[in-house]
Amino acid sequence: MIDALIAGHIYGQPAQRTGKSGSTFVTTKVRLTAGDGEGIFASVICFDATTCTALLALGDGDAVAMAGPLTPKVWTGKDDIAKPALDIVCQQIVSPYHVQRKRRASHDGDV
Secondary structure, eight states, rough: OEEEEEEEEEEEEEEEOOOOTOOOOEEEEEEETTTTTTEEEEEEEEEHHHHHHHHHHHTTTTEEEEEEEEEEEEOOTTTTTTEEEEEEOOOEEOOOOHHHHHHHHHTTTOO
């Protein structure tokens, strides 16, 4: 496992789910751009309530950066070519939406 910071765009819509124990979590996919211009997909799971709420506020195509433990994977497409993929447990998140909200909050406090 690797402690990582990734940045990309939400692919699809984040979804809240409920585990067998009754706890909730959020899953989504993030499309990252590799150095060669190819896209790599990261499967994201989030357990922290605050981070889950932040992730659910985003939608398809929104820019996002997230940090957490990352596991590299390989999958084989229909063309029988091995392709890279990533799994990340999102522990922290930041997006332009969250930055704007924090800036507004700090300016609202200015008198």
